[in-house]
Amino acid sequence: GAGVSQSPRYKVAKRGQDVALRCDPISGHVSLFWYQQALGQGPEFLTYFQNEAQLDKSGLPSDRFFAERPEGSVSTLKIQRTQQEDSAVYLCASSPGTSSFYTDTQYFGPGTRLTVL
Amino acid sequence: KQEVTQIPAALSVPEGENLVLNCSFTDSAIYNLQWFRQDPGKGLTSLLLIQSSQREQTSGRLNASLDKSSGRSTLYIAASQPGDSATYLCAVRHSGGSNYKLTFGKGTLLTVNP
Numbered sequence: 001g002a003g004v005s006q007s008p009r010y011k012v013a014k015r016g017q018d019v020a021l022r023c024d025p026i027s028g029h030v031s032l033f034w035y036q037q038a039l040g041q042g043p044e045f046l047t048y049f050q051n052e053a054q055l056d057k058s059g060l061p062s063d064r065f066f067a068e069r070p071e072g073s074v075s076t077l078k079i080q081r082t083q084q085e086d087s088a089v090y091l092c093a094s095s096p097g098t099s100s101f102y103t104d105t106q107y108f109g110p111g112t113r114l115t116v117l
Numbered sequence: 118k119q120e121v122t123q124i125p126a127a128l129s130v131p132e133g134e135n136l137v138l139n140c141s142f143t144d145s146a147i148y149n150l151q152w153f154r155q156d157p158g159k160g161l162t163s164l165l166l167i168q169s170s171q172r173e174q175t176s177g178r179l180n181a182s183l184d185k186s187s188g189r190s191t192l193y194i195a196a197s198q199p200g201d202s203a204t205y206l207c208a209v210r211h212s213g214g215s216n217y218k219l220t221f222g223k224g225t226l227l228t229v230n231p
Contacts, residue, residue, distance in 0.1 A: 004160070031217065042121070042206055042221030043161070056215060091160060105151065106219065108160035 002026070004109035006092050012115045013082045021077045021112045025094030032075050033106060034067055035091040043091050049075060050098055061086075082116045089113050119144045121209060123222035130197055131230050138192040138225045140207035145185050148210045152181050152192050155204045155224065164205075165192070169212070197229045 005024045013019050025032050031050055035043035036059075046059040051072035060067070064083075069075040079086055093106040120143045130136055140150070149168045153161040165174045165181040167190070173182040180193040190207060204226050208219040 009158075033217070033219075035219075040223065042208070042223045043219075044221070045218045048217050056217070058215070093161075105163050105166055107163070108153075110158070110160040113158075 006109040006112050010113050018080045021090050023075045023092030029094035029096050031095045033093040034077050037089040084116050087116045119220045121220050121222040123225050127226040129228040134197050135195050138205050140190040142188045142209050146212045148212045150190050151208050153206045199229045199231050201229050
Protein backbone atom coordinates (compact mmCIF):
# COMPACT_ATOMS: atom_id res chain seq x y z
CA GLY A 1 0.00 0.00 0.00
CA ALA A 2 0.98 3.64 -0.21
CA GLY A 3 3.31 4.99 2.41
CA VAL A 4 3.50 8.43 3.95
CA SER A 5 3.84 11.11 1.30
CA GLN A 6 4.97 14.70 1.67
CA SER A 7 4.86 17.68 -0.63
CA PRO A 8 6.65 19.60 -1.85
CA ARG A 9 9.82 17.56 -1.67
CA TYR A 10 11.94 20.70 -1.96
CA LYS A 11 11.08 24.26 -1.11
CA VAL A 12 13.19 27.38 -1.44
CA ALA A 13 11.87 30.45 0.32
CA LYS A 14 13.15 33.96 0.73
CA ARG A 15 13.56 35.11 4.29
CA GLY A 16 10.26 36.48 5.53
CA GLN A 17 8.04 34.36 3.28
CA ASP A 18 5.38 32.03 4.61
CA VAL A 19 5.52 28.33 3.64
CA ALA A 20 3.13 25.41 3.97
CA LEU A 21 4.30 21.80 4.02
CA ARG A 22 1.85 18.96 3.46
CA CYS A 23 1.79 15.44 4.85
CA ASP A 24 -0.45 12.60 3.69
CA PRO A 25 -0.25 9.81 6.28
CA ILE A 26 -0.97 6.16 5.68
CA SER A 27 -4.73 5.76 5.39
CA GLY A 28 -6.37 4.97 8.69
CA HIS A 29 -3.40 5.89 10.85
CA VAL A 30 -4.51 7.61 14.01
CA SER A 31 -1.25 9.22 15.09
CA LEU A 32 0.73 11.77 13.13
CA PHE A 33 4.06 13.36 14.01
CA TRP A 34 6.22 16.15 12.63
CA TYR A 35 9.99 16.18 13.12
CA GLN A 36 12.67 18.68 12.11
CA GLN A 37 16.07 17.43 10.97
CA ALA A 38 18.85 19.97 10.68
CA LEU A 39 21.91 19.15 8.61
CA GLY A 40 24.07 16.55 10.33
CA GLN A 41 21.60 16.06 13.16
CA GLY A 42 19.00 13.48 14.07
CA PRO A 43 15.31 14.32 13.73
CA GLU A 44 13.81 16.34 16.57
CA PHE A 45 10.18 16.13 17.63
CA LEU A 46 7.96 19.08 16.76
CA THR A 47 4.35 18.10 17.33
CA TYR A 48 1.93 15.19 17.71
CA PHE A 49 -1.67 14.67 16.55
CA GLN A 50 -4.09 11.97 17.57
CA ASN A 51 -6.77 12.12 14.89
CA GLU A 52 -7.56 15.84 14.57
CA ALA A 53 -6.45 16.76 18.09
CA GLN A 54 -3.03 18.30 18.53
CA LEU A 55 -1.97 16.74 21.82
CA ASP A 56 1.57 18.06 21.99
CA LYS A 57 3.15 21.06 20.30
CA SER A 58 6.00 21.46 22.76
CA GLY A 59 8.68 20.97 20.12
CA LEU A 60 7.61 23.81 17.85
CA PRO A 61 10.54 26.27 17.91
CA SER A 62 8.51 29.45 17.98
CA ASP A 63 5.04 30.87 17.48
CA ARG A 64 5.89 31.22 13.78
CA PHE A 65 5.32 27.49 13.48
CA PHE A 66 1.77 26.18 13.25
CA ALA A 67 0.44 22.71 12.45
CA GLU A 68 -3.05 21.43 11.80
CA ARG A 69 -4.85 18.23 10.91
CA PRO A 70 -8.47 19.39 10.62
CA GLU A 71 -10.11 16.15 9.45
CA GLY A 72 -7.79 13.72 11.14
CA SER A 73 -6.01 12.78 7.94
CA VAL A 74 -3.85 15.22 5.96
CA SER A 75 -1.69 17.55 8.00
CA THR A 76 -0.09 20.87 7.15
CA LEU A 77 2.89 22.45 8.87
CA LYS A 78 2.99 26.19 8.29
CA ILE A 79 5.94 28.43 8.97
CA GLN A 80 5.38 32.17 8.95
CA ARG A 81 8.04 34.78 8.25
CA THR A 82 10.70 32.14 7.56
CA GLN A 83 14.22 32.66 8.91
CA GLN A 84 17.49 31.11 7.79
CA GLU A 85 17.59 28.95 10.91
CA ASP A 86 14.37 27.28 9.72
CA SER A 87 16.34 25.58 6.92
CA ALA A 88 16.05 21.85 7.55
CA VAL A 89 14.32 18.70 6.40
CA TYR A 90 10.82 18.41 7.82
CA LEU A 91 9.75 14.81 8.31
CA CYS A 92 6.24 13.55 8.84
CA ALA A 93 5.48 10.16 10.39
CA SER A 94 2.31 8.25 11.12
CA SER A 95 1.46 5.21 13.21
CA PRO A 96 -1.65 3.05 13.39
CA GLY A 97 -2.66 3.44 17.03
CA THR A 98 -2.86 6.00 19.76
CA SER A 99 0.05 6.94 21.98
CA SER A 100 -0.76 4.05 24.31
CA PHE A 101 0.23 1.57 21.61
CA TYR A 102 3.86 1.75 22.51
CA THR A 103 4.71 -1.23 20.33
CA ASP A 104 3.69 0.72 17.24
CA THR A 105 6.39 1.79 14.88
CA GLN A 106 6.31 5.18 13.21
CA TYR A 107 6.34 5.20 9.40
CA PHE A 108 8.21 8.13 7.96
CA GLY A 109 7.69 10.09 4.77
CA PRO A 110 10.55 11.25 2.50
CA GLY A 111 10.60 14.70 4.02
CA THR A 112 10.48 18.24 2.66
CA ARG A 113 13.83 19.98 2.39
CA LEU A 114 13.30 23.67 3.17
CA THR A 115 16.00 26.16 2.26
CA VAL A 116 15.56 29.75 3.39
CA LEU A 117 17.72 32.27 1.56
CA LYS B 118 16.23 14.98 29.46
CA GLN B 119 16.92 11.92 27.34
CA GLU B 120 20.09 12.12 25.27
CA VAL B 121 21.07 9.62 22.60
CA THR B 122 24.64 9.31 21.38
CA GLN B 123 25.87 7.31 18.42
CA ILE B 124 29.45 6.23 17.88
CA PRO B 125 31.18 6.39 15.47
CA ALA B 126 29.84 9.39 13.56
CA ALA B 127 31.17 7.90 10.32
CA LEU B 128 32.53 4.53 9.31
CA SER B 129 34.09 3.31 6.08
CA VAL B 130 34.66 -0.42 5.54
CA PRO B 131 35.48 -2.76 2.66
CA GLU B 132 32.74 -4.97 1.30
CA GLY B 133 32.26 -8.23 3.19
CA GLU B 134 33.37 -6.93 6.56
CA ASN B 135 31.27 -7.40 9.69
CA LEU B 136 30.67 -4.19 11.62
CA VAL B 137 29.09 -2.81 14.78
CA LEU B 138 27.35 0.50 15.31
CA ASN B 139 26.87 1.79 18.83
CA CYS B 140 24.08 3.73 20.49
CA SER B 141 23.86 4.90 24.09
CA PHE B 142 21.06 6.68 25.96
CA THR B 143 21.00 8.44 29.31
CA ASP B 144 17.55 7.53 30.66
CA SER B 145 16.75 3.82 30.91
CA ALA B 146 12.99 4.44 31.29
CA ILE B 147 12.14 3.45 27.73
CA TYR B 148 9.46 1.41 26.01
CA ASN B 149 11.62 0.44 23.09
CA LEU B 150 14.61 1.29 20.94
CA GLN B 151 14.51 1.41 17.18
CA TRP B 152 17.17 1.39 14.50
CA PHE B 153 16.43 3.27 11.28
CA ARG B 154 18.20 3.62 7.97
CA GLN B 155 18.20 6.93 6.10
CA ASP B 156 19.23 7.21 2.46
CA PRO B 157 19.99 10.64 0.95
CA GLY B 158 16.81 12.45 -0.01
CA LYS B 159 14.63 9.76 1.45
CA GLY B 160 12.78 9.21 4.66
CA LEU B 161 13.60 6.86 7.48
CA THR B 162 13.14 3.13 7.08
CA SER B 163 12.67 1.13 10.25
CA LEU B 164 15.13 -1.76 10.46
CA LEU B 165 14.60 -3.27 13.89
CA LEU B 166 12.53 -2.42 16.95
CA ILE B 167 13.50 -3.89 20.32
CA GLN B 168 11.00 -3.73 23.16
CA SER B 169 12.42 -2.90 26.60
CA SER B 170 11.77 -6.47 27.76
CA GLN B 171 13.78 -7.94 24.89
CA ARG B 172 17.53 -8.40 24.58
CA GLU B 173 17.88 -8.58 20.83
CA GLN B 174 16.17 -8.67 17.46
CA THR B 175 17.38 -10.13 14.19
CA SER B 176 16.46 -9.50 10.59
CA GLY B 177 18.54 -11.09 7.89
CA ARG B 178 22.11 -9.84 8.20
CA LEU B 179 21.15 -7.37 10.94
CA ASN B 180 21.17 -8.03 14.66
CA ALA B 181 20.37 -5.43 17.27
CA SER B 182 20.94 -5.87 20.98
CA LEU B 183 19.66 -3.87 23.91
CA ASP B 184 21.05 -3.54 27.43
CA LYS B 185 18.53 -1.23 29.01
CA SER B 186 20.16 -1.06 32.42
CA SER B 187 23.43 0.20 30.99
CA GLY B 188 21.73 2.36 28.37
CA ARG B 189 23.35 0.74 25.36
CA SER B 190 22.39 -0.82 22.07
CA THR B 191 24.43 -2.17 19.21
CA LEU B 192 23.55 -2.84 15.60
CA TYR B 193 25.59 -5.63 14.07
CA ILE B 194 25.75 -5.88 10.28
CA ALA B 195 27.19 -9.10 8.89
CA ALA B 196 28.93 -9.42 5.54
CA SER B 197 28.43 -5.77 4.61
CA GLN B 198 27.50 -4.82 1.04
CA PRO B 199 27.77 -1.54 -0.88
CA GLY B 200 23.98 -1.31 -0.74
CA ASP B 201 24.25 -1.01 3.03
CA SER B 202 25.78 2.44 2.61
CA ALA B 203 23.47 4.90 4.38
CA THR B 204 23.06 6.81 7.62
CA TYR B 205 21.93 4.64 10.52
CA LEU B 206 19.93 6.30 13.29
CA CYS B 207 18.88 4.92 16.62
CA ALA B 208 15.89 6.28 18.51
CA VAL B 209 14.37 5.58 21.91
CA ARG B 210 10.75 5.86 22.93
CA HIS B 211 10.22 7.06 26.48
CA SER B 212 8.03 5.24 28.96
CA GLY B 213 7.24 8.33 31.02
CA GLY B 214 5.27 11.38 30.04
CA SER B 215 5.09 12.21 26.34
CA ASN B 216 5.68 8.55 25.62
CA TYR B 217 4.91 8.93 21.93
CA LYS B 218 8.09 10.91 21.29
CA LEU B 219 11.14 9.39 19.70
CA THR B 220 14.51 10.82 20.68
CA PHE B 221 17.12 10.27 18.01
CA GLY B 222 20.88 10.18 17.94
CA LYS B 223 22.78 12.07 15.27
CA GLY B 224 23.43 8.91 13.28
CA THR B 225 26.36 6.97 11.90
CA LEU B 226 27.23 7.50 8.23
CA LEU B 227 28.27 4.11 6.86
CA THR B 228 30.14 3.69 3.60
CA VAL B 229 30.79 0.19 2.29
CA ASN B 230 33.41 0.18 -0.46
CA PRO B 231 33.28 -2.38 -3.28
